Amino acid sequence: MQTLQLEPFKGVKKVTQEEYFTSGHRTCQGCESALVMKLMVKAAGPRTVVLGSTGCMYVANTTYYSTSWVVPWMHTQLGSSGSAAVGTAAALKALMRKGKILQEPVNVIAFCGDGGGVDMGLSAISAALQHEGYNLLILCYDNESYANTDIQVSGSSPWGVNTTFSPPGKKHRIMNRRWKKNMAGMLAAGHPTCRYVATVDASFAVDMMNKVRKALSIGGPTFIHSLDPCPKGWDYDPMLSHELGELAVETGIWPLYEVEDGKLGFYSKSKAIAAGRKRKPVREYLERQGRFAHFTEEDVEFFQQKTDAMWEKWLIPGVIPFTPEEKAALRVAVE
Numbered sequence: 318m319q320t321l322q323l324e325p326f327k328g329v330k331k332v333t334q335e336e337y338f339t340s341g342h343r344t345c346q347g348c349e350s351a352l353v354m355k356l357m358v359k360a361a362g363p364r365t366v367v368l369g370s371t372g373c374m375y376v377a378n379t380t381y382y383s384t385s386w387v388v389p390w391m392h393t394q395l396g397s398s399g400s401a402a403v404g405t406a407a408a409l410k411a412l413m414r415k416g417k418i419l420q421e422p423v424n425v426i427a428f429c430g431d432g433g434g435v436d437m438g439l440s441a442i443s444a445a446l447q448h449e450g451y452n453l454l455i456l457c458y459d460n461e462s463y464a465n466t467d468i469q470v471s472g473s474s475p476w477g478v479n480t481t482f483s484p485p486g487k488k489h490r491i492m493n494r495r496w497k498k499n500m501a502g503m504l505a506a507g508h509p510t511c512r513y514v515a516t517v518d519a520s521f522a523v524d525m526m527n528k529v530r531k532a533l534s535i536g537g538p539t540f541i542h543s544l545d546p547c548p549k550g551w552d553y554d555p556m557l558s559h560e561l562g563e564l565a566v567e568t569g570i571w572p573l574y575e576v577e578d579g580k581l582g583f584y585s586k587s588k589a590i591a592a593g594r595k596r597k598p599v600r601e602y603l604e605r606q607g608r609f610a611h612f613t614e615e616d617v618e619f620f621q622q623k624t625d626a627m628w629e630k631w632l633i634p635g636v637i638p639f640t641p642e643e644k645a646a647l648r649v650a651v652e
């Protein structure tokens with residue numbers, strides 16, 4: 318099945334004017350995930366079907382009898398972005414084969430939040446990435462919590478963060494002791510049938526849209542993971558969303574990379590960092606957010622060390638953990 322061939326936008330002035338996710342939604346002021354929806358579908362264009370799992374980007378964008386979506390859109394259950402994407406792509410294929418609809422390339426994009434994708438829907442996404450016969454993109458908008466139900470911790474929440482399920486207490490200051498799950502790396506490493514995996518950040522908007530266009534053009538099942546500052550859950554002034562998105566990359570906390578046909582490439586500021594550019598201290602990112610306000614000097618230092626280790630000790634900096642030495646040690650331990 319052919320895909321639409323979407324050429325990359327060569328700079329912000331070349332981006333199309335048309336909007337397929339418009340005003341009128343009810344997301345919070347400064348919500349980066351709403352911007353991700355707008356850019357994602359702008360990049361995809363009008364011949365697109367969007368499926369959205371439960372979460373802020375469902376609830377706030379579809380009030381009874383009204384929606385911001387201009388393209389066809391359907392809500393799907395919280396953990397099922399993967400199965401909804403496969404089902405829709407299969408249905409379109411069958412309808413075209415039977416001559417019931419025009420034979421033409423149609424983009425299928427299923428989005429999910431981190432709760433719905435990194436946690437609950439991981440198995441369905443994994444299965445979807447093995448269905449080579451269908452063209453579909455799964456985009457995870459990651460605001461690092463179950464935001465819609467009042468900011469509960471997820472497997473994608475950062476270490477030490479204050480959420481409604483991990484509030485700092487007198488006895489235990491740090492309640493979330495897990496380092497953020499390595500979603501894109503895990504999917505790229507474990508799904509040889511998936512031709513394209515990328516991480517994006519809407520503060521680098523043209524890059525982000527071009528990653529969406531590339532994923533849709535390459536065809537087969539593809540995956541994009543977007544880090545989305547969330548003023549409510551991260552507790553900061555809404556005007557800082559763009560700055561926080563930039564800082565996440567500049568501090569090295571969120572590396573921008575793509576894996577195309579098994580080949581890894583860093584891009585944007587992460588490319589310079591991978592080549593040796595100094596990263597900004599994580600403190601600059603952490604101290605702008607109320608969700609880290611309980612951090613002591615020791616906590617900031619720990620966060621910095623863990624981030625440094627991602628770049629200095631991992632097999633592929635910021636992407637795949639374990640050094641060759643650590644891997645060898647693991648093998649010896651198993652033998």
Ligand SMILES: Cc1ncc(C[n+]2csc(CCOP(=O)(O)OP(=O)(O)O)c2C)c(N)n1
Nearest residue numbers: 371372373395430431432433462463464465
């Ligand atoms: C099976 C199921 N369990 C729980 C819920 C309640 N629920 C609705 S939205 C949501 C949060 C989803 O979090 P995430 O996927 O990260 O999206 P966000 O709200 O952050 O945009 C939850 C737990 C549900 N709708 N379905």
Ligand code: SF4
Nearest residue numbers: 344345348373547549
């Ligand atoms: S809680 Fe966060 S993700 Fe949800 S609408 Fe508000 S800013 Fe956006």
Ligand SMILES: [Mg+2]
Nearest residue numbers: 430431462464
């Ligand atoms: Mg979320």
